[in-house]
Amino acid sequence: MALMKVKFDLKKRVKLAQMLWLMYWFSIMAGVLVFSMGLFFKIELRKRSELMDNNESHFVPNILIGVGLLACFLSASGGKICYDSLDSTKFVKWKSIVKPFLICCLFFNILLIVTAAMCFAMRIPLEFTLAEGLKNGMKYYKDTDTPGRCYMKRTLDLMQMEFRCCGNNNYKDWFEIQWVSNRYLDFSSKGVKDRISSNVDGKYLMDGVPFSCCNPSSPRPCIQQQITNNSAHYSYDHYTEELNIWKRGCRDALVSYYGGMMNTIGILVLMVTLLHIAVMIGLQYVNTSLSTLVNPEDPESESEGWILEKTVKETFTDIMAKMKAMGKGNQVDEGANEEAAATVS
Amino acid sequence: MVVGKMKLTFQKRVKLAQYLWMLSWFATLGGAVTFTLGCFLKTELRRRGEVMDNTDIHCVPNTLMIVGLASMGINYFASRICQDALDPGRFPRWKTFLKPFFGCSVFFTTLMLISVILSYAMKGSLETSLKIGLKNGIRFYKDTDTPGRCFQKQTIDRLQMEFQCCGNSNYRDWFEVQWISNRYLDFSSKEVKDRIKSNVDGRYLIDGVPFSCCNPSSPRPCIQYRITNNTAHYNYEHQTEELNLFIRGCREALVYYYMGLMNTIGAVVLSVFLLQCSVLASVRLLQTSMEAVAGQENVEVDSEGYLLEKGVKETFMEYVDPVLKLLWMNQVTPPEAKAEAGAS
Numbered sequence: 001m002a003l004m005k006v007k008f009d010l011k012k013r014v015k016l017a018q019m020l021w022l023m024y025w026f027s028i029m030a031g032v033l034v035f036s037m038g039l040f041f042k043i044e045l046r047k048r049s050e051l052m053d054n055n056e057s058h059f060v061p062n063i064l065i066g067v068g069l070l071a072c073f074l075s076a077s078g079g080k081i082c083y084d085s086l087d088s089t090k091f092v093k094w095k096s097i098v099k100p101f102l103i104c105c106l107f108f109n110i111l112l113i114v115t116a117a118m119c120f121a122m123r124i125p126l127e128f129t130l131a132e133g134l135k136n137g138m139k140y141y142k143d144t145d146t147p148g149r150c151y152m153k154r155t156l157d158l159m160q161m162e163f164r165c166c167g168n169n170n171y172k173d174w175f176e177i178q179w180v181s182n183r184y185l186d187f188s189s190k191g192v193k194d195r196i197s198s199n200v201d202g203k204y205l206m207d208g209v210p211f212s213c214c215n216p217s218s219p220r221p222c223i224q225q226q227i228t229n230n231s232a233h234y235s236y237d238h239y240t241e242e243l244n245i246w247k248r249g250c251r252d253a254l255v256s257y258y259g260g261m262m263n264t265i266g267i268l269v270l271m272v273t274l275l276h277i278a279v280m281i282g283l284q285y286v287n288t289s290l291s292t293l294v295n296p297e298d299p300e301s302e303s304e305g306w307i308l309e310k311t312v313k314e315t316f317t318d319i320m321a322k323m324k325a326m327g328k329g330n331q332v333d334e335g336a337n338e339e340a341a342a343t344v345s
Numbered sequence: 346m347v348v349g350k351m352k353l354t355f356q357k358r359v360k361l362a363q364y365l366w367m368l369s370w371f372a373t374l375g376g377a378v379t380f381t382l383g384c385f386l387k388t389e390l391r392r393r394g395e396v397m398d399n400t401d402i403h404c405v406p407n408t409l410m411i412v413g414l415a416s417m418g419i420n421y422f423a424s425r426i427c428q429d430a431l432d433p434g435r436f437p438r439w440k441t442f443l444k445p446f447f448g449c450s451v452f453f454t455t456l457m458l459i460s461v462i463l464s465y466a467m468k469g470s471l472e473t474s475l476k477i478g479l480k481n482g483i484r485f486y487k488d489t490d491t492p493g494r495c496f497q498k499q500t501i502d503r504l505q506m507e508f509q510c511c512g513n514s515n516y517r518d519w520f521e522v523q524w525i526s527n528r529y530l531d532f533s534s535k536e537v538k539d540r541i542k543s544n545v546d547g548r549y550l551i552d553g554v555p556f557s558c559c560n561p562s563s564p565r566p567c568i569q570y571r572i573t574n575n576t577a578h579y580n581y582e583h584q585t586e587e588l589n590l591f592i593r594g595c596r597e598a599l600v601y602y603y604m605g606l607m608n609t610i611g612a613v614v615l616s617v618f619l620l621q622c623s624v625l626a627s628v629r630l631l632q633t634s635m636e637a638v639a640g641q642e643n644v645e646v647d648s649e650g651y652l653l654e655k656g657v658k659e660t661f662m663e664y665v666d667p668v669l670k671l672l673w674m675n676q677v678t679p680p681e682a683k684a685e686a687g688a689s
Contacts, residue, residue, distance in 0.1 A: 218498075221529070222556040
């Protein structure tokens with residue numbers, strides 16, 4: 001008993017083929033969209049590769065690009081097949097290819113679902129990469145004279161201003177590293193000597209942050225030095241001063257930015273998957289309806305179309321049996337070869 | 346004296362009508378593009394409207410929007426006219442419509458050219474407007490508690506960061522203004538009292554700038570206070586320190602940005618203008634050549650088309666006279682009434 005059997009006459013077949021052709025055009029555009037999303041994501045990752053420890057995985061955007069191209073190609077072929085299906089003479093050359101093509105489409109749809117899952121799951125490794133990258137970035141903030149790191153300061157400043165964040169987890173991360181280069185410290189001054197001798201590593205630590213942490217929405221000019229010292233500034237209480245510098249950490253900000261992007265892309269890929277499943281089912285109907293014409297000579301005769309020839313369970317057992325037969329076939333051949341070899345020797 | 350006389354065979358007329366139909370659709374698209382560019386320019390000018398003193402510059406995007414809409418209408422009618430042109434039965438119904446149509450079209454096409462010229466001519470007005478607007482913005486920077494001015498600080502800070510500029514002409518503009526509110530000054534401290542006494546108006550002036558003037562490309566952490574004092578900072582020479590703050594003034598940055606925008610828009614609108622002119626000329630040729638064969642039995646004969654029946658000046662007077670008569674009619678009648686009264 002076939003799965004979802006539908007009766008077709010010529011009018012219905014023509015309508016199905018036309019609708020399917022239109023849907024294939026949409027799926028080509030969807031494939032282009034997936035390709036461009038993958039490209040966009042790759043560019044965004046590269047833009048901030050300095051903050052991602054330079055070993056971030058480009059696996060997901062590469063897969064998206066590949067899947068997009070493959071979707072375009074499969075949709076174009078499918079569109080051509082169903083365009084030719086309206087003409088019985090043209091369709092004959094496609095008859096033998098359609099079944100393997102549909103199996104390819106099935107595997108492609110599974111690949112699409114896996115891609116969507118990966119888009120959603122990529123958030124976790126990204127968070128670790130960003131945490132590591134930002135920590136190093138802040139460490140090298142002062143090294144504007146070291147080749148290879150001279151633009152780290154600029155990158156970090158621009159990022160903090162753009163994403164409205166400060167430090168890795170929060171602004172206190174800046175208190176734990178020396179972000180003022182030794183070139184600009186007067187080692188003969190008492191203040192500098194005190195600070196350096198106050199910690200084990202001899203680093204110049206202070207309770208100040210770079211200017212890029214400043215919040216323009218603050219009603220008062222930015223307080224970036226001696227932040228925790230209430231008496232250093234008039235009418236200032238650092239616990240209640242909310243708007244002075246950005247409160248959010250940059251790791252949070254970047255993860256939510258990229259996470260949002262990946263969620264959108266993942267949802268898009270799922271919708272494209274649904275579209276592709278629909279066209280695959282449509283093509284199966286077209287194929288089966290054209291191969292079960294009651295009167296093969298008369299194109300206007302009635303026919304039947306279905307998704308699967310037998311039920312799901314029977315089809316599954318059939319496939320397993322075929323695979324077992326193929327596997328046993330190899331063993332039987334080997335056995336025969338061994339016997340032949342034994343008899344010869 | 347006829348202007349632009351041309352002999353047109355039947356085949357040529359048909360080809361002209363076909364090309365005109367396609368051209369007019371492109372010109373409609375051009376009109377839509379002009380309208381969109383006008384909207385875009387207006388939005389960009391409004392975004393920074395807080396640092397502009399007057400809205401004189403808005404005449405450029407307003408004109409562009411009007412011209413864009415008019416152009417879409419003109420070209421739509423042009424395409425309808427050329428569709429009906431080859432059918433001698435349907436063409437006569439356009440007869441009365443064509444004279445005002447050409448008058449309006451020429452007017453709006455000239456307006457398009459004027460808008461392009463305006464976009465270059467208004468540079469001076471824009472600069473003056475920005476000068477005053479920025480001066481006020483810097484003056485009211487500290488008034489974050491005054492209603493109506495509380496977002497001035499945020500606007501100026503974001504502007505300086507986005508356009509990478511500092512102050513009106515340069516960073517020294519900040520030295521002449523008190524940009525720290527009195528709420529955050531400790532009036533019992535000696536330093537504050539000294540500074541306030543040092544000038545006539547009793548303002549707290551410092552040689553410092555807000556953080557938004559800081560240049561992220563600088564190799565050293567930003568020096569925003571005691572900028573002119575070399576001894577206040579280690580290894581610092583304020584004359585040679587190039588990258589510490591943004592060198593450019595915000596007025597210059599904004600004028601440069603808007604002029605770049607208007608140059609691009611001007612180039613696009615100029616090409617739309619040329620397209621529009623060719624559409625109008627083609628419609629006129631088609632109309633005159635069709636009128637020459639109107640009423641004849643065999644419409645497939647050759648005919649002559651022209652752009653203007655009389656010279657340019659005479660045609661201009663022909664269009665302008667009715668308008669002037671309408672305006673002067675009020676003035677003409679009183680002297681006549683006086684003469685009649687005098688006679689009686």
